[in-house]
Amino acid sequence: MDVLEEYTFAELLRQFRVREGVSQQELADQLKEYRPKMHRNTIGAWERGDYLPETTELIRKIAEALLLLVQTNGHLPERSKRFCEMSHNR
Secondary structure (H helix, E strand, O other): OOHHHHOOHHHHHHHHHHHOOOOHHHHHHHHOOOOOOOOHHHHHHHHHOOOOOOOHHHHHHHHHHOOOOOOOOOOOOHHHHHHHHHHHHO
């Protein structure tokens, strides 16, 4: 069993955000480029598991903001792929 499978999307999101030293507000601000009305309360709701981001593209933007994407070619590394897959499987 993959270690990432032991965690929910909500738990992983919070862990990756905290690891990068990014506040909920800062993450929301970074995501406003993609989704102008993004609010820190939305990030909090995702982290509580109230609901999930609605599109794979939004999840890719979250991964990018949290430095989970390989910057040189835009491909998701295996860790990020699991992060995205889990969000849609829960």
